[in-house]
Amino acid sequence: MSNRFLAHSGAKYPIIQAPMGWIARSQLASAVCRAGGLGIIETSSGETDACKAEIERMVELTDAPFGVNLPILFLKDDAMLNYICDSGVKFVTTSAGSPAKFVGPLQEAGIIVYHAVPTVEAAIRCAEAGVDGLVVEGAEGGGFKNPEEVSTLVLLQAVRAAVDLPLVAAGGICDGRGMAAAFALGAEAVQMGTRFVSSAESPVHDNYKNAIVEAPTTGTYVLNKKASPCIRALRTERTHKIHEEGLMPPETFANILDLYFGGDMEASVGLAGQTVGLIDQVRPVADIISDMVKEFQTIAENMSGLAKGF
Numbered sequence: 001m002s003n004r005f006l007a008h009s010g011a012k013y014p015i016i017q018a019p020m021g022w023i024a025r026s027q028l029a030s031a032v033c034r035a036g037g038l039g040i041i042e043t044s045s046g047e048t049d050a051c052k053a054e055i056e057r058m059v060e061l062t063d064a065p066f067g068v069n070l071p072i073l074f075l076k077d078d079a080m081l082n083y084i085c086d087s088g089v090k091f092v093t094t095s096a097g098s099p100a101k102f103v104g105p106l107q108e109a110g111i112i113v114y115h116a117v118p119t120v121e122a123a124i125r126c127a128e129a130g131v132d133g134l135v136v137e138g139a140e141g142g143g144f145k146n147p148e149e150v151s152t153l154v155l156l157q158a159v160r161a162a163v164d165l166p167l168v169a170a171g172g173i174c175d176g177r178g179m180a181a182a183f184a185l186g187a188e189a190v191q192m193g194t195r196f197v198s199s200a201e202s203p204v205h206d207n208y209k210n211a212i213v214e215a216p217t218t219g220t221y222v223l224n225k226k227a228s229p230c231i232r233a234l235r236t237e238r239t240h241k242i243h244e245e246g247l248m249p250p251e252t253f254a255n256i257l258d259l260y261f262g263g264d265m266e267a268s269v270g271l272a273g274q275t276v277g278l279i280d281q282v283r284p285v286a287d288i289i290s291d292m293v294k295e296f297q298t299i300a301e302n303m304s305g306l307a308k309g310f
């Protein structure tokens, strides 16, 4: 296969590991790169020095290309932007905010820029701002969400019809079936968060991984729709209460690290998407990616047979 995403990223397979605060660091991202996907290092934790060290560690851990995410609204100043421009990183995803101010400096530094969008309107604005591609984030996905929910199935088609940029489908994809569906709708790559946070190489506590494995397709809530941030997270006693009350207390994220790394699933909210209902095992990243590619190829071959059937 060759397509615009593969040419832009240099990855072997069109599979991105999503940026995830504190989680998307070198241990997970380098495993994804070694397996042929594109690992992404997060900077949304705001831990600037730790994130810079993680980027430097990636170069030691893998020769394969990798990317970095810049969450525009969360960046306190231009320090991380300037660091990335000088770092040798070749692929950046931006999210949370307008990429307009970031596109020029990044592209002048020879960096490809994809921006994450939850609506068609945002996709059109980003295309006008000159981004190289888009990550199209549907409502099924875990993490911060647009409260006006549109599924990946519909959003991808609508964005495909509106812009001619390479699209990365995000939200609701965890295997070759989901990848084939996304490609049928116009994607040139897929991005996965929930599948990789529950992989063997993910640094999070086993309680979090097991909660994902055990949850059904209805095992997540979209919370805090009337305030910010709106999120999709695992159903727990704590998130059930937030769901019933309709508003998420501001201190909810204060103890997120106790959940992520301490395994206390009631300490905060465990971000996860609807694919929790499809994931039934903690698996090594290399197995996830190789099975995904094989399943995608089988389905793509079967689909070409279908076209001759009429």
Ligand SMILES: Cc1cc2nc3c(=O)[nH]c(=O)nc-3n(C[C@H](O)[C@H](O)[C@H](O)COP(=O)(O)O)c2cc1C
Binding pocket: 018, 019, 020, 021, 023, 042, 044, 045, 069, 071, 095, 116, 137, 140, 141, 142, 143, 144, 170, 171, 172, 173, 191, 192, 193, 194, 195, 197, 270, 271, 272, 273, 274, 275
């Ligand atoms: C645990 C977790 C943390 C996330 N944190 C971030 C983040 O810090 N920045 C960001 O842009 N997206 C974040 N996301 C969203 C992902 O980038 C991605 O779009 C989403 O996970 C895709 O849907 P999926 O969960 O169905 O794979 C997070 C998702 C998860 C599951």
